[in-house]
Amino acid sequence: MTAHDVIVVGAGLAGLACARTLRARGLRPVVLETERQVGGRATSEEVDGFVVERGFQVLNPAYPHLRATGVLEQLGMNAFPRAVRVRHDGRLDELVDPTRHPTALPRDLRTGLVGPRDVAAARFVTSLVGADRRRGDAFDAAGFTGPLRHKVVDPFLAGVVCEDEGSTSARFTAWLASMFLLGTPGLPTGGMRRLGEALAGGLDVRLGHPVTAVDTDAGRVETPHGSFTGRAVVLAAGPVSSAELARQGRPSTHPTTTWWFATHQAPSPSGAIHADAERRGPIVTTAVVSHTAPDHAPAGQHLVAALTLADGEVDEQAVRAHASHIYGTETEAWRTLAVHHIPHSLPAVAPGQFARGRIGFQGEAVLCGDQFGNASVDGALGSGQAAAAEVARRLGGR
Ligand SMILES: Cc1cc2nc3c(=O)[nH]c(=O)nc-3n(C[C@H](O)[C@H](O)[C@H](O)COP(=O)(O)OP(=O)(O)OC[C@H]3O[C@@H](n4cnc5c(N)ncnc54)[C@H](O)[C@@H]3O)c2cc1C
Numbered sequence: 051m052t053a054h055d056v057i058v059v060g061a062g063l064a065g066l067a068c069a070r071t072l073r074a075r076g077l078r079p080v081v082l083e084t085e086r087q088v089g090g091r092a093t094s095e096e097v098d099g100f101v102v103e104r105g106f107q108v109l110n111p112a113y114p115h116l117r118a119t120g121v122l123e124q125l126g127m128n129a130f131p132r133a134v135r136v137r138h139d140g141r142l143d144e145l146v147d148p149t150r151h152p153t154a155l156p157r158d159l160r161t162g163l164v165g166p167r168d169v170a171a172a173r174f175v176t177s178l179v180g181a182d183r184r185r186g187d188a189f190d191a192a193g194f195t196g197p198l199r200h201k202v203v204d205p206f207l208a209g210v211v212c213e214d215e216g217s218t219s220a221r222f223t224a225w226l227a228s229m230f231l232l233g234t235p236g237l238p239t240g241g242m243r244r245l246g247e248a249l250a251g252g253l254d255v256r257l258g259h260p261v262t263a264v265d266t267d268a269g270r271v272e273t274p275h276g277s278f279t280g281r282a283v284v285l286a287a288g289p290v291s292s293a294e295l296a297r298q299g300r301p302s303t304h305p306t307t308t309w310w311f312a313t314h315q316a317p318s319p320s321g322a323i324h325a326d327a328e329r330r331g332p333i334v335t336t337a338v339v340s341h342t343a344p345d346h347a348p349a350g351q352h353l354v355a356a357l358t359l360a361d362g363e364v365d366e367q368a369v370r371a372h373a374s375h376i377y378g379t380e381t382e383a384w385r386t387l388a389v390h391h392i393p394h395s396l397p398a399v400a401p402g403q404f405a406r407g408r409i410g411f412q413g414e415a416v417l418c419g420d421q422f423g424n425a426s427v428d429g430a431l432g433s434g435q436a437a438a439a440e441v442a443r444r445l446g447g448r
Contacts, residue, residue: 054080054254056110056441057271059261059295062090063427064419065286066249067119067434073253075442081253081282082273084260089246091395092427097387098312099348101241104391106308106357107336109242113235113428115407115435117380121248125359126239128343130153131322136163137376138201138327142370144320145202149231165196165325171203178224182401185223186216188419201327209335209357212304221405222424229428237343261287264295266413282416282441286434289397289421296412301421305361309369312382316352316423317339319372324376331372332365334356354384361393384433397421407436416426416440 055070058277060064061083069079075174082395087093093104111122112372132147140217143161146154163189165353170193179189185207189199208214210226247299256275263272270279285292293300321341336356340347347353356373358364370381399421405423418437 052423054078054278054280056080056282056284057082057269057278058284058286059264059271060090060285060287060291060419061088061255062419062436063092063246063249063255063430064434065090065284066246066253067115067431068284068286068418068438069248069253070119071435071438072441075438076229077442077445079254079256080278081336082257082259082261082271082278083257084258087243087246088250088255088257089243090391091243092245094241096389097310099419100310100312100351100353100387101343101346102353102388103237103242103308103328104305105306105392106240106337107394108235108237109245109427110229110233110235113426113431114179114227115241115432118337119249119431120437121245124382126238127142128239129234129236129301130337130342131320133320133322134206135318135320135324136202136205136327137324138163138214142324142376142378153360161317162197163202164198167196168198170194171198174220175224176216178221182219182221182404184401185218185220188223189216193444197327198263200430202325205325205327205329206323206352207397208359211399212306212359213398214359216321217398217400219404222399225404226426227403233288237339237346239343239345242347250448264415266296266415269414281445282414284437284441285412285417286417286419288394290394292417292419292421295335296415296417298410298412302397302398302400304396305359305391305393306395306435307360307364307389307391309356309358309383309389310367310387311354311356311373311389312347313354313366313384314350314353315379317354317373317379317381326372326376328433332360332368332436333372333376334359336373336376353387362391396425399423399425407432409433409437409440
């Protein structure tokens with residue numbers, strides 16, 4: 051049996067952020083992780099010389115808790131274009147962000163993707179003053195009902211919050227929108243796994259250590275490699291495993307399935323997110339990721355991601371046909387590199403649940419992760435940092 055100040059269960063972003071913060075406060079944490087790598091859901095793999103994220107994901111450098119970690123500068127960020135390309139009415143149009151490129155506005159207006167009723171998008175912000183509600187209801191109430199809403203914003207948001215029913219908290223949606231306004235999402239050179247690796251630097255992380263039981267009051271956890279005891283236990287094992295270990299109810303989550311294709315011919319000259327306003331197939335958003343992160347594909351090849359919200363079996367032909375429709379190009383020659391079905395991709399954030407830096411409790415144990423009201427990288431990091439502050443307060447750290 052080995053004694054530590056704090057046992058952190060899970061080396062995802064929440065657990066790593068927690069352990070880093072504990073260490074900075076003069077405490078000695080050990081992080082126990084089931085997998086053979088750190089990073090949890092924010093990870094990547096190598097397939098035939100391609101860097102393939104585990105599910106289509108992006109990193110927003112404006113996230114405040116990410117900035118607080120101090121690792122952003124190590125990541126070599128590659129920024130996506132501040133534009134979306136939308137298939138609609140038989141055309142593929144690009145809408146460029148006028149907040150950064152004001153001269154693009156006349157061209158944006160000519161696409162037909164922005165109508166008079168879309169001016170009400172601004173009223174969405176004022177609608178947040180009262181009680182929180184579903185994002186779809188808040189848009190309706192604000193009168194934001196033009197083509198920008200239905201053809202651009204709704205498909206784009208579906209890919210961000212992993213649901214297309216409009217059920218996510220309007221306040222959480224507004225916070226995400228503010229992050230998109232402040233920062234340009236991108237990908238680290240080498241993939242999302244680099245974030246977890248950077249956070250883990252210098253920490254005592256035990257890979258291949260699944261925690262099978264937790265005695266929260268005794269500060270003891272069991273693994274196949276023996277027991278670990280600490281003056282405190284933090285459960286950062288993701289929404290489902292943390293709930294199981296704490297014997298609490300499982301939070302509601304959204305699934306995703308992402309397809310990764312290799313091709314010699316890029317289907318678009320742009321790395322922008324592409325979407326289908328008419329939703330004629332399973333793809334929610336797709337992009338030529340290697341335009342944004344050239345290191346993600348070998349020279350002369352391209353990497354295409356196609357995100358669906360499918361839970362389980364998706365017909366590959368339907369995905370290829372839809373990609374063909376969106377890009378307006380053949381997809382038969384594309385080579386399938388990987389298919390990532392992730393049943394619990396993102397916790398649902400229902401109206402009233404949005405929170406920043408929130409944690410949970412079970413007996414003497416502290417719980418943290420993206421399931422506490424902010425389903426994002428920033429939510430996981432912020433919750434992990436808050437868990438460390440709570441533990442340090444109890445143990446008398448700095
Ligand atoms: C496909 C996809 C796309 C995403 N896109 C974005 C995006 O674009 N932007 C964004 O901000 N966020 C995105 N996210 C969300 C983001 O990745 C998560 O919010 C964040 O990584 C959650 O971190 P976490 O530490 O809370 O949980 P997790 O990442 O789930 O970490 C939990 C860790 O605990 C380990 N573990 C589980 N059980 C045990 C056990 N019994 N013993 C020991 N270890 C255990 C797991 O292996 C894992 O490493 C995306 C997620 C997915 C899946």
